[in-house]
Amino acid sequence: MSETGPNIELDRHIPVLCAEVTAALGVRDGGLYVDGTFGAGGYTRAILAARDCKVIAIDRDPNAISAGTDMVKSYDGRLVLVEGCFGSMDSLLKGLGVSQVDGVALDLGVSSMQLDEAERGFSFRFDGPLDMRMDQGKDENAPSAADVVNQASEGLLVRIFSMLGEERKAKSVARAILRARDVEPFTTTRQLASVVEKTIHQNPAKKSIHPATRTFQALRIYVNSELDELVNGLSAAESILKPGGRLAVVSFHSLEDRIVKRFFAQRTGRTGRGSRHMPEQIGPESSFNELAKRNVNAKEDEIARNPRSRSATLRAGERTLAMPIHSDPKSLGLPVFDPVQWSTQ
Numbered sequence: 001m002s003e004t005g006p007n008i009e010l011d012r013h014i015p016v017l018c019a020e021v022t023a024a025l026g027v028r029d030g031g032l033y034v035d036g037t038f039g040a041g042g043y044t045r046a047i048l049a050a051r052d053c054k055v056i057a058i059d060r061d062p063n064a065i066s067a068g069t070d071m072v073k074s075y076d077g078r079l080v081l082v083e084g085c086f087g088s089m090d091s092l093l094k095g096l097g098v099s100q101v102d103g104v105a106l107d108l109g110v111s112s113m114q115l116d117e118a119e120r121g122f123s124f125r126f127d128g129p130l131d132m133r134m135d136q137g138k139d140e141n142a143p144s145a146a147d148v149v150n151q152a153s154e155g156l157l158v159r160i161f162s163m164l165g166e167e168r169k170a171k172s173v174a175r176a177i178l179r180a181r182d183v184e185p186f187t188t189t190r191q192l193a194s195v196v197e198k199t200i201h202q203n204p205a206k207k208s209i210h211p212a213t214r215t216f217q218a219l220r221i222y223v224n225s226e227l228d229e230l231v232n233g234l235s236a237a238e239s240i241l242k243p244g245g246r247l248a249v250v251s252f253h254s255l256e257d258r259i260v261k262r263f264f265a266q267r268t269g270r271t272g273r274g275s276r277h278m279p280e281q282i283g284p285e286s287s288f289n290e291l292a293k294r295n296v297n298a299k300e301d302e303i304a305r306n307p308r309s310r311s312a313t314l315r316a317g318e319r320t321l322a323m324p325i326h327s328d329p330k331s332l333g334l335p336v337f338d339p340v341q342w343s344t345q
């Protein structure tokens, strides 16, 4: 056994801000923790190594769950692995007879394994089916990325690319997709990447991200309802954390971080304070205390070891005795899309 637990073959994904997350959770002997984004089990291993505690780990990707089976065995009753979405962690835990936990960790987005497997269709770097569904199609009503680019209206594509990818040329990309799909439906990542590349002309002298990066990010977030999941996950965590329990969330782009930041601002009472002109509104009692005044980012040595950590931001809070606060998801900055009936592949 290594320092961080049994050495098993799940180490292709390098966990980001792992020590900082474990510290933020304040892991203690006898505690019960939820790792809402198991992936390759990096956080789970670190939590289990920190103290004599237990972890319930969740992932919506069946591959992550099956790859974690040996890890469950090796931890001898200290680890339970559940396939499902962290947005429903309260009901998943209820199914296990658990109503309260000491900490919840979320490490948002996709894992290196998901990105690197061409057949999952997440990356423009490899040619594969244009899929991007983390749950591999278990939710029959959720579209694949190909369903979206082949069926969505121009208006919806523009909203997806601009709101979820912050793509300034969203309109041009959407129009180019409509023209291309009239000739032949999209089935592969290469097809989409090449349409986007031809639409977004980059100055070769400028070193910038691949032109398809924002389009692919937007589609991935849309297909997996990632921001709705985040909003639901934060409030599910709020409802299952014991007083004194900790919530630690690592996000990788501004859309996610804005939601996490506003969530903690609302829950710690940092919003709605009065001014000279407007008397203070008496809101509900804070359901979290801030754990740090500022967000935490990766240090230079971690960024050198793992460039993916460059964009990571950790925010964390400690649950108080107060009741959970219910707020309108829109107030957290959640973009709202009209429901669409997809004909799924």
Ligand SMILES: C[S@@+](CC[C@H](N)C(=O)[O-])C[C@H]1O[C@@H](n2cnc3c(N)ncnc32)[C@H](O)[C@@H]1O
Residues within 6 Å of the ligand: 013, 014, 015, 016, 036, 037, 038, 039, 040, 041, 042, 043, 044, 058, 059, 060, 061, 064, 084, 085, 086, 087, 107, 108, 109, 110, 111, 112, 134, 229, 230
């Ligand atoms: C960045 S990776 C986590 C890596 C992990 N912390 C580690 O150290 O190995 C994100 C993982 O969360 C999963 N995931 C993303 N959104 C999810 C959701 N809403 N519910 C459950 N799992 C989710 C993905 O399938 C992926 O395996």
